[in-house]
Amino acid sequence: MDPFSNMFESLHKSDIFKNLTSQQYADLLKKGRNITLRPKTILFHQGDVAISFILVNQGRLKLTKLNEQGKEIILRYIGAGELTAAVTVLKNGNYPATAESIEEADITVWDKPAVMQIMHQYPDVAINLLNLILERIDDLQNRYLEVCTEHVDQRIARSLLRIMRRAGSKTLSGIQIDIPLSRQNIADYSGTTLYTVSRTLSAWEKKGWIKSGRKQIVITNPHALVQFSENR
Amino acid sequence: MDPFSNMFESLHKSDIFKNLTSQQYADLLKKGRNITLRPKTILFHQGDVAISFILVNQGRLKLTKLNEQGKEIILRYIGAGELTAAVTVLKNGNYPATAESIEEADITVWDKPAVMQIMHQYPDVAINLLNLILERIDDLQNRYLEVCTEHVDQRIARSLLRIMRRAGSKTLSGIQIDIPLSRQNIADYSGTTLYTVSRTLSAWEKKGWIKSGRKQIVITNPHALVQFSENR
DNA sequence: ATAAATCTTTGATCTGAATCAAGAAAAACC
DNA sequence: GGTTTTTCTTGATTCAGATCAAAGATTTAT
Numbered sequence: 220m221d222p223f224s225n226m227f228e229s230l231h232k233s234d235i236f237k238n239l240t241s242q243q244y245a246d247l248l249k250k251g252r253n254i255t256l257r258p259k260t261i262l263f264h265q266g267d268v269a270i271s272f273i274l275v276n277q278g279r280l281k282l283t284k285l286n287e288q289g290k291e292i293i294l295r296y297i298g299a300g301e302l303t304a305a306v307t308v309l310k311n312g313n314y315p316a317t318a319e320s321i322e323e324a325d326i327t328v329w330d331k332p333a334v335m336q337i338m339h340q341y342p343d344v345a346i347n348l349l350n351l352i353l354e355r356i357d358d359l360q361n362r363y364l365e366v367c368t369e370h371v372d373q374r375i376a377r378s379l380l381r382i383m384r385r386a387g388s389k390t391l392s393g394i395q396i397d398i399p400l401s402r403q404n405i406a407d408y409s410g411t412t413l414y415t416v417s418r419t420l421s422a423w424e425k426k427g428w429i430k431s432g433r434k435q436i437v438i439t440n441p442h443a444l445v446q447f448s449e450n451r
Numbered sequence: 452m453d454p455f456s457n458m459f460e461s462l463h464k465s466d467i468f469k470n471l472t473s474q475q476y477a478d479l480l481k482k483g484r485n486i487t488l489r490p491k492t493i494l495f496h497q498g499d500v501a502i503s504f505i506l507v508n509q510g511r512l513k514l515t516k517l518n519e520q521g522k523e524i525i526l527r528y529i530g531a532g533e534l535t536a537a538v539t540v541l542k543n544g545n546y547p548a549t550a551e552s553i554e555e556a557d558i559t560v561w562d563k564p565a566v567m568q569i570m571h572q573y574p575d576v577a578i579n580l581l582n583l584i585l586e587r588i589d590d591l592q593n594r595y596l597e598v599c600t601e602h603v604d605q606r607i608a609r610s611l612l613r614i615m616r617r618a619g620s621k622t623l624s625g626i627q628i629d630i631p632l633s634r635q636n637i638a639d640y641s642g643t644t645l646y647t648v649s650r651t652l653s654a655w656e657k658k659g660w661i662k663s664g665r666k667q668i669v670i671t672n673p674h675a676l677v678q679f680s681e682n683r
Numbered sequence: 684a685t686a687a688a689t690c691t692t693t694g695a696t697c698t699g700a701a702t703c704a705a706g707a708a709a710a711a712c713c
Numbered sequence: 714g715g716t717t718t719t720t721c722t723t724g725a726t727t728c729a730g731a732t733c734a735a736a737g738a739t740t741t742a743t
Contacts, residue, residue, distance in 0.1 A: 284592060287681050290600040294592060306585055308578070315589050338578055345577040346540070346570055352584050353538055357547050359591045360516060360526060366598050367642030368522040371730065402691065410599035412731060417692055433690060433739060449519050603700065634721065644701060649722055665709060665720060 233274060233300040234351060238343040247337060247344075251329040262318040262326075263304065269312040272334045273304045278324025279386070279398060283407070284316040293408040295358075296321070296398055298386060305352055307331050308338070321398065369451075371411045372419050376448035378409040379429075383438055392430060393439035401434050465506060465532040466583060470575040479569060479576075483561040494550040494558075495536065501544040504566045505536045510556025511618070511630060515639070516548040525640040527590075528553070528630055530618060537584055539563050540570070553630065601683075603643045604651050608680035610641040611661075615670055624662060625671035633666050 236244060251274075256262070262273065265285060273280075280297040294316055297303050306312040308331075329337070338345040358381075365374050379396070387394040402413040402420070409416070420436075423429045428440040428447075438444060468476060483506075488494070494505065497517060505512075512529040526548055529535050538544040540563070561569070570577040590613075597606050611628070619626040634645040634652070641648070652668075655661045660672040660679075670676060 284596050286596050286600045288600070292596055292599045294595075305581075306589070309582055309585055312585075315592055335578075338581075339574050342571050342574040342577055345574055345581060346567075349537075349570075349577060349581050349584065350541055352581065352588065353541055353544075356584065356588055356591065357538070359588065359595060360547055363526075363591060363595050363598065364516050364518050364524055366595065367524045368518045368520070401689090413691080414693090414732080415730060417690095418730095421692070633719090645721080646702080646723090647700060649720095650700095653722070 233302070235274070235302060235344060235347045237347060239341060243341060248327075250333040250337060251327045254326050254328055256320040256324045256326060258320055258322050260320045260324075262320065263314045265314055265317045267314050269304060269307040269309070269314050270331055271304060272302070272307040272329045272331070273318070274302050274327045275299055276325040276327060278320060278322050278326075280318050280324060280326075281321050282316050282318050291407055292410065293404060296382065296386065302348075302351060305348060308334055308348075366410050371409070371415055373448050373451050374409045375405065375411065375416060375419050376444050378405060379436065379438060380441065380444055380448060382408070383441070387438070390437060393437045394441055395437045396435075399434040400436060465534065467506070467534060467576060467579045469579060471573060475573060480559075482565040482569060483559045486558050486560055488552040488556045488558060490552055490554050492552045492556075494552065495546045497546055497549045499546050501536060501539040501541065501546050502563055503536060504534070504539040504561045504563070505550070506534050506559045507531055508557040508559060510552060510554050510558075512550050512556060512558075513553050514548050514550050523639055524642065525636060528614065528618060534580075534583060537580060540566055540580075598642050603641070603647055605680050605683050606641045607637065607643065607648060607651050608676050610637060611668065611670060612673065612676055612680060614640070615673070619670070622669060625669045626673055628668045628670070631666040632668060 236247065239247075253276075256278070262280065263269075263271070265283075275297050277299050279299075280303065282294040282297060282303060283291050284294055285291050297318075303318060304314060306315060338348070362377075365377055369377075382398065382400070383394055383396055386397045388397055389395075400408075402416045405416045405420075406413045420429060420431050423444075424431060426440075426443070428438070428443045430437045430439055468479065471479075485508075488510070494512065495501075495503070497515075507529050509531050511531075512535065514526040514529060514535060515523050516526055517523050529550075535550060536546060538547060570580070594609075597609055601609075614630065614632070615626055615628055618629045620629055621627075634648045637648045637652075638645045652661060652663050655676075656663060658672075658675070660670070660675045662669045662671055
């Protein structure tokens with residue numbers, strides 16, 4: 220399988236280019252460029268002027284945000300077929316977060332003029348993008364609600380489930396999370412501390428809901444976790 | 452001043468219709484319909500199928516969200532020139548929140564087919580909407596970061612400042628917040644309780660940073676509040 | 684193979700903020 | 714005008730979860 224068809228396939232996977240003909244795809248492809256990232260490469264820093272619009276073809280990125288005191292949170296993990304840096308379409312946008320590859324990753328990058336031109340040429344692309352962004356808002360609003368109203372352990376449960384849905388694969392013992400997540404990572408994603416995460420996971424392990432190792436988690440009883448996340 | 456020119460003016464104010472000609476405006480106007488809401492009217496409920504896209508011409512709406520246990524948070528207040536229910540452009544969207552007028556309000560409503568048709572006809576509208584939505588995401592990401600990493604009193608400070616910027620008017624004694632905000636409202640907006648809000652505002656009043664009454668707040672020293680919100 | 688670095692666990696303590704309780708003040712109602 | 718309802722304040726208490734501390738487990742480097 221040649222790289223081109225490979226890439227074509229991954230683009231196809233992304234919702235942003237649906238409703239377009241094959242020819243139109245090809246046109247879009249030409250306007251972006253393909254990049255392979257080594258693990259732990261910073262793609263852009265929070266605060267930088269936004270110049271690139273990014274689609275992940277393979278691998279995963281981590282999107283993080285720092286506050287004034289330097290405390291970090293994880294906004295989300297971005298997998299194959301997903302977009303980021305949509306802020307590039309803004310007049311004078313700056314990246315509101317930092318993006319880093321957590322493993323080797325293939326991405327396609329469009330610069331700002333290319334994106335603007337594409338959206339004007341194909342209104343469907345703008346509308347599709349709108350849809351994706353609206354899903355992001357929905358996700359964020361839910362997480363915002365959770366962090367305002369729910370207990371830490373509920374939030375940790377929801378975090379694991381949320382990541383599981385996007386990056387989980389079935390195994391004999393349960394659903395495995397395909398991202399190497401440290402306790403600190405889970406804490407940054409849930410708005411808590413690594414100590415609380417560690418204690419919570421230990422408790423769940425005793426109950427048989429999960430199995431966890433170093434940067435590795437298998438959810439053996441997703442149903443119990445869902446139940447718990449909804450009414451503790 | 453006749454109602455039409457009034458409305459035209461308020462539409463003009465909204466960023467969503469920029470880059471369009473006057474004729475195009477008029478066309479868009481015809482496709483929506485104007486509604487006047489009494490105070491405390493529910494426009495839509497969280498979970499309802501999304502059928503209408505809304506622009507506020509005058510007055511204010513409150514957008515709230517409930518979790519499974521019935522705890523409420525305030526997502527934002529929506530003032531003149533601002534949009535809501537963008538989720539209507541999704542294929543099978545449901546409103547993720549509840550919208551209610553907090554005072555008498557004039558709004559323009561477009562149904563889903565009209566919005567879709569408009570966006571296809573005028574790519575700029577879709578792109579403008581994209582921009583507005585991206586600003587919303589940025590705001591939410593910031594608030595999410597804050598609620599994950601900052602102290603309650605900092606968050607209350609940021610909440611007041613955030614609302615002040617969108618709904619503040621200069622007076623002799625300081626900047627007055629034009630929305631009647633109860634302690635409970637501020638708590639719901641900041642992710643805390645009315646008791647903590649009351650204590651915090653009392654403390655700031657003693658310091659001379661604010662003056663507050665029943666559902667009424669004047670920020671007498673915005674600079675001190677900003678300072679405090681950034682490094683407590 | 685040994686050392687160094689990184690990640691995880693668990694106990695002990697502390698503290699910020701929620702909760703509980705009870706008035707006081709202001710507005711709305713009859 | 715007086716009663717009822719809503720909102721606000723402040724003190725006392727509680728508790729969830731952060732922080733501190735220290736040891737154990739795994740991985741990586743030399």
